[in-house]
Amino acid sequence: MRDTAVALAAAGIDNVRFEARLLLAKAAGLPVEALIGRGRDPVAAAIVDALRSLSVRRLQHEPMAYILGEREFWGLPFKVTPEVLVPRPDSETIIEAGLALLPDRERCWRLLDLGLGSGCLLLTLLKELPNAGGVGLEISHGALEVARDNAAALDVAARATLVQGxxxxxxxxxxxxxxxxxVVSNPPYVESAAISRLMPEVAQYEPRQALDGGPDGLTAYRTIAAAGRRLVTPEGHLLFEVGHGQATEIVGILASVGLAPLPPWKDLGGIERVVGARH
Incomplete structure (x- = not known):
């Protein structure tokens, strides 16, 4: 684990001891906690070889979630592959906002997730709202399969209709x-020309169609907002995750189609991360 951490540090990766521990646990097929109790055990050659193979992938800046095959979101485990964006803590702000707007947890709410990806938004909301039903729209067949696996693993598949479109x-x-x-959505919001300047974990590995928001990063917002009054019930709500500095423009887009914008929600870093509107 020490040697792996040194190699990761030399590659400019942060939190190297934490990441080395995750890689060793994956290589050994053990929970992270078990490494503490097994720390003095001899390491089998097969584990050393597996650790080296995993480390090479991380040294090339492949996202840890793809190497491990999963990522925690809202305290839930989600399968993750290169077909989907890696779920991030910033996106949990949408869950917080959505639950604040749907205070009756027992009601049979109808939910829609546009740009489903791993399913982390829709499926988490379905776990929190036990009588709700939801639809998820996703363009990628591969991402749709990941979301279906996650719906089954989280025992919400019967209440989730996942559609390719x-x-x-x-x-x-x-x-x-x-x-x-x-309606919730974490659409592509990176300006096309800016994608190559993102950290390599994102620019080189995450699916481009889930990142590319067009010349100004706002193409998907305009498209979805234009359909908003048909998608959202009277007194219903639409929530977008947005990029840093985009909130004001997206509020304007929502207002221009006749939706009533709400005050943005900030993420833990104090950035306006979620923009919403009421029909």
Whole structure:
């Protein structure tokens, strides 16, 4: 573990002892906690070889979530592959906002997630709202399979309808069975020209179509907002995750289509991370 941490540090990776511990646990097939109790045990050659193979991947800046095959979100385990964005703590702000807007946890709410990815938004909301049902729209077949696996693992598959589709195509919203009480989306919001300047874990490994928000990063917001009044029930809500510095422009987009913007929600770093509106 020490040697792995040294190598990771030399590659400019942060939190190296934490990451080395995760890699060793993966290589050994043990929970992280078990490493403490097994720390004096001889390490089998097969584990050393596995650790080296995993370390090479991380030294090339492959995201740890792809190497481990999962990522925790809202305290829940989510399967993660290169077909989907890695769930991030910032996105939990959408869950906080959504639950604040749906205070009756027992009601049969109808939910929609646009850009489903791993399913972390929709499936987490379904876990928190035991009588709700939801629809998830995703363009990528591979991502849809990941989301289906996560729905089954979290025991919410019976309440989740996962649909392959593209919001860039005319009439896309007509096949979703709306309107919905709450629509959530973490759409692509990185300016096309800026993707190559992102940290290598993102730029080189995460799916580009889930990152590329067009020339100004706002293409998906305009498309989804234009359908907002058809997607959202009267008095229902739409919530977007947004990039740093985008909140003001997206509030304007929502207002321009006749939705009533709400005060943005900030993430733990104090950044306006979620923009919402009421129909």
């Amino acid at each position: 593209d919001w860039r195509q005319p009439g896309w919203e007509d096949r979703l069975g709306g309107p919905f009480d709450l």
